[in-house]
Amino acid sequence: MNFYPLFDDLFEFMKTNQLAPWLDTLIPLLKQKLQDNPHGDLKRWQAAFDQLPDIQADHIHLNQSRVGASLNSALEEINQNNLEDGLKGLMPWRKGPFELFGTHIETEWRSDWKWDRIKEHISPLKNRIILDVGCGSGYHCWRMLDQAPQQVIGIDPNFLFLFQFEALKKYCGIKAPIHLLPVKMEDVPEKLGAFDTTFSMGVLYHRRSPIDHLIELRDTLVKGGELVLETLVCEGELGYTLMPEDRYAMMRNVWSIPTIPTMELWLRRAGFENISCVESNQTTLEEQHSTDWMQYQSLKDFLDPNDLNLTIEGYPAPKRATFIARKKY
Numbered sequence: 001m002n003f004y005p006l007f008d009d010l011f012e013f014m015k016t017n018q019l020a021p022w023l024d025t026l027i028p029l030l031k032q033k034l035q036d037n038p039h040g041d042l043k044r045w046q047a048a049f050d051q052l053p054d055i056q057a058d059h060i061h062l063n064q065s066r067v068g069a070s071l072n073s074a075l076e077e078i079n080q081n082n083l084e085d086g087l088k089g090l091m092p093w094r095k096g097p098f099e100l101f102g103t104h105i106e107t108e109w110r111s112d113w114k115w116d117r118i119k120e121h122i123s124p125l126k127n128r129i130i131l132d133v134g135c136g137s138g139y140h141c142w143r144m145l146d147q148a149p150q151q152v153i154g155i156d157p158n159f160l161f162l163f164q165f166e167a168l169k170k171y172c173g174i175k176a177p178i179h180l181l182p183v184k185m186e187d188v189p190e191k192l193g194a195f196d197t198t199f200s201m202g203v204l205y206h207r208r209s210p211i212d213h214l215i216e217l218r219d220t221l222v223k224g225g226e227l228v229l230e231t232l233v234c235e236g237e238l239g240y241t242l243m244p245e246d247r248y249a250m251m252r253n254v255w256s257i258p259t260i261p262t263m264e265l266w267l268r269r270a271g272f273e274n275i276s277c278v279e280s281n282q283t284t285l286e287e288q289h290s291t292d293w294m295q296y297q298s299l300k301d302f303l304d305p306n307d308l309n310l311t312i313e314g315y316p317a318p319k320r321a322t323f324i325a326r327k328k329y
Contacts, residue, residue: 006166010179013151017129018194018222025189026181033182039159048089049163052170053079055101060172062146065112067139068099069171075101090164092294095136100171108294110287111139114201114230118322121278123226125149128196131188131220134203137164138180144199145178152178155185191219197226202320204231206253214270221327227272230322232257233280238265242315249302249311249318260321272325280321282309 007030014023034042057069075083084103087093096107125147132141135154138161144152154165165180185203198220200213207213217227232254234242238261248254258266260277267275285308288299299318304310309317 007179007181009175009177010151010153013177018192019129022189022192022194025187026183029183029187030181042159045090045160045163048086049167051082051086051089052167053082053086055079055083055171057101057171061099062142062172065110065116066097066099066104067142067168067172069101070099071101087167088293090160090167092296093137093164093291094294095139098139098168100168105293106291107139108288108291108298111136112143113287115140115143117279117281118228118230119143121276121322121324122228123197125197129153129194130197130199131155131195132199132201133185133217133220134200134206135161135180137161138168138178140199140201141165141178141180142168142172145173145176150177154178154180155183155188156180157182157184185213185216188216188220190216193219193222195220195225196222197228199228201228201230204229205255205257208255210256210258211266211270214266214272218271218327223327223329225327227267227325227327228322229267229325230320231263233260233263233319233321234316235259235319236262238262244313244315247313248315249299249313250297251302263321263323267323267325271328273328275323275325277321277323280319283318283320 011023014020058072059070061068083101087103087105093105094108095111096105098105125144126149128149130144130149130152132154135141135156138154141152141154159182162180162182198217200217204210204213234257236259240259241262242257244254264275283299285300290296290298302312303317304312311317
């Protein structure tokens with residue numbers, strides 16, 4: 001994949017603001033990742049992407065549960081078949097749902113439910129520069145775009161997510177100010193201080209050092225910038241944190257699950273203020289499940305079949321909470 005057509009407008013935007021220092025490392029990093037040392041499945045994903053037909057949408061849907069595009073009339077059969085074959089070549093689809101010209105992509109996660117729970121609590125995103133850390137295929141980025149921000153940048157190192165995102169962008173706004181960069185949080189320069197809002201949704205518990213991650217997130221923000229953080233939490237008092245012995249819900253890379261008061265303390269110690277927990281809920285089998293578009297194991301396989309309030313390892317079943325905080329300094 002030639003990365004310049006994907007990101008040239010983003011690079012031009014970054015030159016005009018506090019994102020400019022990132023370009024020194026970002027451009028050579030993307031060249032190395034996408035051209036010099038590509039992922040082993042890149043050709044297969046590229047072939048699936050190339051199968052997608054060239055269709056100009058009549059309507060773009062960003063403020064509905066199913067992000068996507070539609071026409072006033074039905075697609076020709078050959079285009080419909082090529083569209084579905086190309087999108088299925090990019091499976092598994094985990095975050096969504098999406099709908100493109102009558103093709104419904106039922107993703108593993110009902111990410112729209114998560115967005116609906118937090119959208120009234122976040123500050124208006126109009127004219128903001130936004131970072132979405134661990135954005136997956138970018139579902140929430142598209143929901144953010146509906147509020148007319150200056151720029152939405154999602155980061156996730158998974159190359160499949162990049163192709164899924166670009167498939168949506170092909171139909172939902174190829175020139176829109178929204179991009180997915182296949183990089184890690186560690187690839188964002190320290191103390192960049194360039195984003196008005198930073199989202200970290202479902203990342204913290206995968207980090208070996210959660211406080212360091214919170215400081216990384218803080219340093220992406222301008223002073224007074226807003227952090228929107230969603231993470232696993234557990235029941236208990238201030239100071240308690242659940243650390244799994246090995247796996248949690250079959251995941252090896254879960255390191256720490258704090259209580260809500262402990263999470264608020266971590267945020268204060270990391271340099272945030274005006275901290276609030278705006279919602280919490282236990283993940284249901286309706287919100288996370290296998291589908292025709294994600295045919296691998298999902299939540300029901302990770303829970304105790306005799307007690308859905310426990311994981312298969314015997315820990316409390318996944319409960320999540322979202323926190324909003326402002327950078328203090």
